[in-house]
Amino acid sequence: MSDPFAGATLNEPRFLAAVKLIERTGATGFRIGHTDEEEDGLPVIWHATATYAAGYEVAASLSPVQAVLRLCEQLIDGGECRHCHQRTIFDPDPPTGGYEQAKESLSQE
DSSP, rough: OOOOOTTOOOOOHHHHHHHHHHHHOSSSSEEEOOOOOOOOOOOOOOEEEEEEEEEEEEESSHHHHHHHHHHHHHHHTTOTTTTTBOOOOSSOOOOOHHHHHHHHHHOOO
């Protein structure tokens, strides 16, 4: 049986930032886990779980980073900012030019 943590990037900056972002959504708990690798060759599935007073939200992927990014997208897309009341989105792969380039590309749409 191979090591399911082999190649896991739990110290990757995007992973750590995404976990912090989940915390800022009001989550009271967070857990990352994976299935056992089956002998018949099925892949290891990673799952990220956020705990809230009203229940749980879960997302899964073949990598821990992608599972957490999917959970962020699931939690944030279509929400409303508490400060400015604008709709919220989560883009796991933002433009490389930073905020100004993203703002410019949105104004052209």
